[in-house]
Amino acid sequence: MRLDKPEVLSALAAALLGVLTTGGYWLGSLALETPFNLFIALGLLIGVALLGFFFTRFIIHQFIYAKVKLIYKNIHELKLGSDEEEDLIARTSDLSMVEREVSEWAEMRNTEIRELKEREAFRREFIGNVSHELKTPIFNIQGYILTLMDGALEDPKINRKYLARANRSVDRMINLVQDMDMLNKLESGVMDLRKQTFDIVKTSKDVFEMLEHKAKDKSIALKFKKDYDKPFKVEGDPRRIEQVIANLVVNAIKYGKEKGHVEIGIFDMDDKYLIEIADNGMGIPENDVPRIFERFYRVDKSRSRDVGGSGLGLAIVKHIIDSHKQTINVRSTSGIGSTFSFTLKKAK
Ligand SMILES: Nc1ncnc2c1ncn2[C@@H]1O[C@H](COP(=O)(O)OP(=O)(O)OP(=O)(O)O)[C@@H](O)[C@H]1O
Ligand SMILES: [Mg+2]
Incomplete structure (x- = not known):
């Protein structure tokens, strides 16, 4: 039996009171040597138990439940209608439920x-x-x-x-x-994606063209892994994806080594293409890799400052890829180079 309903508590208290009073009557009749009347004893037991039941229930309601209800009401911040009030009274009379809801x-x-x-x-x-x-x-x-x-x-x-x-x-x-x-x-979410079908090879070529002079300054070769002579049609916002590739290629040049290379590869993966931008530059230390997409995060603050970065580029890249519901990854070894790869849905 669970002792978390006022009726159960009152019934127990009432039974105890009834038994004690009847016991007292019995002991009294023994001590005073008066006859023990069974009817009086039964009457006492039932009368006291009934009185005790209503009295303790009244006390519990008046002094304990009124307080519990108030706390409970505050917690729920309820503006009570009469139906809800009844519902609340019903719920507060089960203490274990109150306890659960409060926790x-x-x-x-x-x-x-x-x-x-x-x-x-x-x-x-x-x-x-x-x-x-x-x-x-x-x-x-x-x-x-x-x-x-x-x-x-x-x-x-x-x-x-x-x-x-x-x-x-x-x-x-x-x-x-x-x-x-x-x-x-x-x-x-203010910026809507303008999704279209476009050719990722053409976008990559445009980016290479745009960044040619930057690469030339460091004698870095911009190339493709293979001759992609047929178009690779993907779905997405072409301007945003161009921005992604441009950010990754700019990084590959900025953190690349003199006379190095930046290479774009495109791989067929079922219903997606995987686009890889690889360089043979300074790479990223293992500990920094997991944080590289955070805003303002730079591996070497002073070094990156020389090349003018604020550490927002990759955060933007990640956001754009996320909003296309695609993924981006990085593999990098310090001193050897980095490869950033992201997926794009193939156009139907
Ligand atoms: N290809 C890469 N090779 C080595 N380190 C890289 C490469 N790409 C990014 N990083 C490291 O990750 C950091 C964050 O890159 P991110 O593009 O977000 O910022 P940034 O290039 O410093 O500045 P911003 O792009 O905002 O101008 C860089 O500062 C650099 O330390
Ligand atoms: Mg950058």
Whole structure:
């Protein structure tokens, strides 16, 4: 028998009271040597038990359940209608159910608090990263302006050079803001994908063409794994996928070695194509690989700063691939090179 209903508790208390009173009557009649009347004894037992039952039930309801109900009501934040009130009274009269619901509620609140704390830490880190990234170009610009104001403006040998340098810092800030804007749009789902059927070979060739001069600066060869002479038709947003490939190829060049290569391979995988961008550059240390797609994450902060990255490129890439419901992976060995691969659905 479970002792978590007020009726059960009251019945037990009433039975105990009845038995004690009848016992008292019996002991009293023994002590006073008066005759023991069975009818009186039965009457006492039933009368006291009944009275006791209603009395204890009243006490429990009045003093304990009223409080439990109040707590329970607060937890559920219920605005009670009369039907709901009845439902609540029925539920609060089963204490084990109240206990279960309250612990479920507590667990839910704990999870909520944990999530809020994580979000708060993330927000703080994000603001820290953004201000850190903006600081360098802003101070650079200020430095050039101050020098120009201090007289360099009149010096034809350096005034244009300083303006051009200040402009490079402005470019860097614009890139950063554009990247953050893009991430924000991707995350809030504002940016719709314009899905079409397109040829991934053609997109890759366009990217190579666009980045040829960058590769030339480091004598890096941009090539395909095979001669892809027929089109590979895929489904997706061609502009976004072009952005993915461009980001990966720019990285492969930036972190590639002089006279190295960047190679694109396309592999048939049932209903998908796997697109690989491989380089033979500096690679990524094993410990950094799992974090490489996080925003602002860079392997070597000082080194990447020289090549002008803010660490948002791969976060954007990952978002775009995720929003296509596809996957992206990286294999890399420090000092040997990196291979980024992602999938795309074949066009029907
Ligand atoms: N192909 C690669 N080879 C070696 N390291 C890489 C490669 N691609 C990315 N990384 C490492 O991953 C980090 C994050 O890359 P990501 O593209 O997100 O940022 P970034 O290139 O530094 O800056 P951004 O792309 O925003 O201009 C880089 O800083 C670099 O350390
Ligand atoms: Mg990058």
